[in-house]
Amino acid sequence: MSSSFEEKTIKSEKIFSGKIISLQVDDVELPNGKYSKRELIKHPGAVAVIAITNDGKIVMVEQYRKALERDVVEIPAGKLEKGEEPSLCAKRELEEETGYVCESLDWLISFYTSPGFADELVHLYVARGLEKKEDAAPPDEDEFVTLVELTLEEALEYIEERKIYDAKTAYAVQYLQLQEALKK
């Protein structure tokens, strides 16, 4: 796609480089010749998995999110390791966070979560044919999660009660709603 409104970078200042994100502030020239500043977060990207059990439930994990200072219920997800292939990352996160391995894993969509200030791209997969693995890989050592399996109705209640409260999980629940509607 042509870029009619490209913003030319005049200067780029690195502010912070962390374990997960980095921050830079760019001075840009706007299409009208004026100038502005853009605060930009760089992120390695992530995967998320809509895992459907054989009885049609959607697999979620409950975890504490420091950014929100509260527990939230989300579909399994995690950030890409350097050079990691997204589908392998999806299988790894599913196993680590839920103990499930899957027969089929299909890419559904990839989306930027916050294009206004961040380049985080989330690759969303649908996993089916789930089976519990006895000796599943454990989560990261700073990760504490509880498994939650919800019917569509329960997931919609969780949204209502704001226990489910993030974009990728809301997308996942709506995806399940759509699949149910298409069946009828």
Place this chain on the structure above:
Amino acid sequence: MSSSFEEKTIKSEKIFSGKIISLQVDDVELPNGKYSKRELIKHPGAVAVIAITNDGKIVMVEQYRKALERDVVEIPAGKLEKGEEPSLCAKRELEEETGYVCESLDWLISFYTSPGFADELVHLYVARGLEKKEDAAPPDEDEFVTLVELTLEEALEYIEERKIYDAKTAYAVQYLQLQEALKK
């Protein structure tokens, strides 16, 4: 909801405070007594509008996103001004970015875009009964947008071609798909 895995803040260091986002790094005590660092972005929150024209098209804007270094097609959206009521912000952004005013505006869902590192909360609204306003309020002076109105089929093609490439817009398109499926 009880918080079984709460992470206790030991120290919080402010790194950056900008026009839109700020960044802090917290030292936290984990549930197992170990320590970790959390890189956290604070954001004022935002609104986004699924605006449906009287002939069933979805209203989008094309704009350059410096964070992604490319043009993207998104539903109208914008960040909350200090103390601004989200529904008023939604009407303001819709008018500024598209020139449309709406007869009805209904809250649909609110979600965090990136709970792993940011507290950005997006309030999503559905606007119907659209009417072009002759003397519509103009966009912000550092904002350049082109109006795009898409049928559901076109929106799905845009996703396929990665012209639509962000979470809130993907959610909006899936919402339209669901509404169509429920009609049948």
